[in-house]
Amino acid sequence: MYFGLIMLYGGLGEAAVRAIAVDLSPDTNSWPLWFNVLVAILAGSFVGYWQHRLEHRVDILWPVHGIHHVPDKVNITNNSVVHFIELICGTILTQLVLLTIGISDEGLLISGLFTIMQGYFIHTNSDIRIGRWNHVLASCELHRFHHSNYVPEAGNFGSEIVLWDKLFGSYIYRPDQKQLEVGVAKPHTFPSPFNIIKGWWHPFRYWFRRVGRQPPYFYTERSKIPVRDRLEHATPSDSQ
Ligand SMILES: [Zn+2]
Numbered sequence: 001m002y003f004g005l006i007m008l009y010g011g012l013g014e015a016a017v018r019a020i021a022v023d024l025s026p027d028t029n030s031w032p033l034w035f036n037v038l039v040a041i042l043a044g045s046f047v048g049y050w051q052h053r054l055e056h057r058v059d060i061l062w063p064v065h066g067i068h069h070v071p072d073k074v075n076i077t078n079n080s081v082v083h084f085i086e087l088i089c090g091t092i093l094t095q096l097v098l099l100t101i102g103i104s105d106e107g108l109l110i111s112g113l114f115t116i117m118q119g120y121f122i123h124t125n126s127d128i129r130i131g132r133w134n135h136v137l138a139s140c141e142l143h144r145f146h147h148s149n150y151v152p153e154a155g156n157f158g159s160e161i162v163l164w165d166k167l168f169g170s171y172i173y174r175p176d177q178k179q180l181e182v183g184v185a186k187p188h189t190f191p192s193p194f195n196i197i198k199g200w201w202h203p204f205r206y207w208f209r210r211v212g213r214q215p216p217y218f219y220t221e222r223s224k225i226p227v228r229d230r231l232e233h234a235t236p237s238d239s240q
């Protein structure tokens with residue numbers, strides 16, 4: 001069900017981009033295909049990194065993205081547990097940037113397939129280890145840390161590559177760490193991921209109720225701590 005929905009949301013975002021941005025793209029692009037793909041992956045992952053990071057850091061955005069973090073296990077079905085606001089806005093933002101740069105259709109297709117494949121790969125619930133490639137590509141090893149309910153180790157916002165996490169100080173890789181609890185600290189503040197309608201409604205409910213109240217979300221506390229402090233306090237013994 002969720003899989004069908006994300007296809008629909010992605011299609012809606014894509015249609016919106018095509019409707020408003022037909023004139024943005026330069027007519028021709030003389031770059032070789034590999035360079036188109038490389039630029040598309042770098043630019044697309046940069047937009048995705050900041051969208052994702054802001055969804056964690058900005059209080060009013062967290063209820064939109066938080067439903068993705070409610071399950072207490074990371075598995076391939078989590079990849080589709082995404083609010084329609086997040087997917088449609090993300091598709092529009094990324095595609096607008098790529099079209100403005102002038103990425104070719106083939107470049108868009110290949111980088112898009114790479115992004116989709118990486119989305120499923122990083123949510124794989126298996127012991128796939130890619131060793132030193134963890135310093136280049138996002139992986140299930142790294143993304144499990146992102147789903148940790150222990151704030152200091154929940155970095156790794158990049159879904160395709162780790163470049164932006166490394167540059168902006170949110171990269172976490174501890175190959176020897178075994179203990180890792182997945183989920184949100186207060187799952188009762190979110191609807192069940194099996195209730196799609198409540199999931200859709202959840203951020204609106206939060207926004208309507210928020211005025212004059214202290215929101216009951218774990219990440220609102222987190223957002224007040226500078227990123228670097230959080231990461232410096234993250235030691236393997238902290239999370240045992
Ligand atoms: Zn996240």
Ligand SMILES: [Zn+2]
Pocket residue numbers: 068078123143147
């Ligand atoms: Zn995830």
